[in-house]
Amino acid sequence: MKEKINILKKELGITFEVFTRDQNAVKSSSDLDLLENKYLGKKSLIAQTLKNINDFPQEIKPLVGKTVNEIRRKIEDELKNLRNELNLLEFDKKLREEKFDLTLPGRALLAGSKNILYKVIEEIQEIFIGLGYEIAEGPEVETDYYNFEALNHPPDHPARSLQDTFFIDDRILLRTHTSPVQIRYMEKHKPPVYIIAPGKVYRKDYDVTHTPMFTQIEGLAVDKNINFGNLKWTLETLARSVFGKDRQVRFRPHYFPFTEPSAEVDVSCNICVGKGCRVCSGTGWLEILGAGMVDPNLYKFVNYDQDEINGFAFGMGIERIAMLKYGIDDLRLFFENDIRFLKQF
Ligand code: DAH
Numbered sequence: 114m115k116e117k118i119n120i121l122k123k124e125l126g127i128t129f130e131v132f133t134r135d136q137n138a139v140k141s142s143s144d145l146d147l148l149e150n151k152y153l154g155k156k157s158l159i160a161q162t163l164k165n166i167n168d169f170p171q172e173i174k175p176l177v178g179k180t181v182n183e184i185r186r187k188i189e190d191e192l193k194n195l196r197n198e199l200n201l202l203e204f205d206k207k208l209r210e211e212k213f214d215l216t217l218p219g220r221a222l223l224a225g226s227k228n229i230l231y232k233v234i235e236e237i238q239e240i241f242i243g244l245g246y247e248i249a250e251g252p253e254v255e256t257d258y259y260n261f262e263a264l265n266h267p268p269d270h271p272a273r274s275l276q277d278t279f280f281i282d283d284r285i286l287l288r289t290h291t292s293p294v295q296i297r298y299m300e301k302h303k304p305p306v307y308i309i310a311p312g313k314v315y316r317k318d319y320d321v322t323h324t325p326m327f328t329q330i331e332g333l334a335v336d337k338n339i340n341f342g343n344l345k346w347t348l349e350t351l352a353r354s355v356f357g358k359d360r361q362v363r364f365r366p367h368y369f370p371f372t373e374p375s376a377e378v379d380v381s382c383n384i385c386v387g388k389g390c391r392v393c394s395g396t397g398w399l400e401i402l403g404a405g406m407v408d409p410n411l412y413k414f415v416n417y418d419q420d421e422i423n424g425f426a427f428g429m430g431i432e433r434i435a436m437l438k439y440g441i442d443d444l445r446l447f448f449e450n451d452i453r454f455l456k457q458f
Contacts, residue, residue: 114173121162121177125184128158132188142199145192152188159185226455230328230447233355233435234311237330240354241309244347246332249308251294253315257284259293263414264371272370277316279325287315291331292371292428295407298333299415304422305336311431324444328431335407335417335424341374344404344425352380352401355438361387363398372405372426383437392437399437402429 132152139145153159162181169177238248251259261273272278272289279287294310310331319325334343349362361381369375379400382393389395404427412419432447439458441447446454 114170117169118173118176118180122180124158125180128152129184129187132191136191136195139195139199142196142203145195145199149192153185153192159188223452226452226458228447228450229435229439229441229455229458230431232458233431233438234328234330236355237351237431237434238309238311240351241332244307244350246307246309246334249294249298249310250312251288251291251297251310253288253313254281255286255288255293257286259296260286260288260290263296263411264292265408265410266370270370277318279315279317288312289316290314290428291329292426294331295333295371295426296411296414299335299411299417304417304424305334306424307334307336308332322444324432324448329428330431332427333407333424334426335422337422339406339423339425341406341425344406344427347425348378348402348404348427352378355434356380356383359386364404367403367405369403369405371408371411372403373408375403375405378402378404378427380437384440392440401434401437402427404428 132148135148135151139148151157159181162177166174166177242248257273260278261270266273278289281287291310291312291314294308294312298308298310299306308331310333312329312331313326314329315326316323317325332347334347345362345364352360352362360383363379363381364376365379367375367377377400379398381387382390382397382399384390384392385397387397389397393399404425407424407426409419412422432444435441435447436444
């Protein structure tokens with residue numbers, strides 16, 4: 114029995130020696146896998162001895178098991194150390210091979226571009242801030258009261274009809290213009306009032322020249338001694354800043370429920386300079402906004418004393434201004450945010 118154990122011990126001793134020699138030849142993790150398989154795999158002396166342990170007499174089985182496991186653990190430890198070393202080496206090698214060439218030109222990031230509508234809004238805001246106006250805002254989901262009633266729309270006014278307005282219920286709707294901001298602002302502030310209010314508005318309209326959502330800027334000035342001449346000067350200043358200093362402005366009588374008198378305002382065509390072309394339909398004029406003197410009825414809704422003050426108001430569509438200014442002929446371009454389009458401005 115002793116003999117058998119001694120033979121086994123000797124064999125295992127030799128195995129470990131050979132392992133140590135083989136171990137020195139390992140250069141990569143695949144070498145290491147082969148080594149592990151050779152000494153601990155199914156066909157290895159260690160695995161075979163443990164598998165056939167029943168061939169040994171009962172009394173020495175524990176000793177055989179212990180002897181084999183000792184060697185196995187030693188080999189396992191060695192393999193583990195070796196694997197750690199190899200990992201480090203391989204990582205180091207990878208780092209050295211992946212050197213960065215700092216002289217290579219960088220790859221430029223594709224930057225976005227501001228939507229042209231916002232550029233026009235900002236430009237108009239700048240003009241009015243320069244004239245002492247403040248910027249005001251109001252909600253896009255509005256009540257009938259602010260969108261219509263307090264703006265002096267009689268109950269049967271056609272603009273209230275279901276055709277134009279997105280109603281949410283009897284009372285709540287998507288604002289159809291930025292004019293409700295006039296009322297909201299006057300409710301909270303005493304005169305003098307000088308504001309402009311940009312924002313999105315909504316109407317049930319969809320064709321080549323209309324989208325269900327579009328953008329407006331509203332203007333309102335209420336003070337002592339405001340007259341139509343002030344309105345005219347203000348809009349001429351606006352038109353010349355936006356379209357060029359030689360532009361002419363003309364007022365055509367019109368009707369809006371919230372202004373009296375009311376006008377539609379045209380600017381002389383910047384493309385044909387008044388001669389008549391396709392863009393201005395041969396008239397030499399381009400309509401750019403609606404305006405007028407604030408109807409005194411509105412002051413009742415906001416508790417202003419109508420004997421003390423007067424005011425003017427105006428409202429314009431930003432898409433239209435941008436189309437005329439930049440010669441854009443397709444409304445969809447504003448909303449697609451195609452960077453190739455936006456980059457041109
Ligand atoms: N709210 C009008 C619209 O959407 C535009 C407008 C006209 C605004 C005259 C005004 C104004 O402030 O005085 O068609």
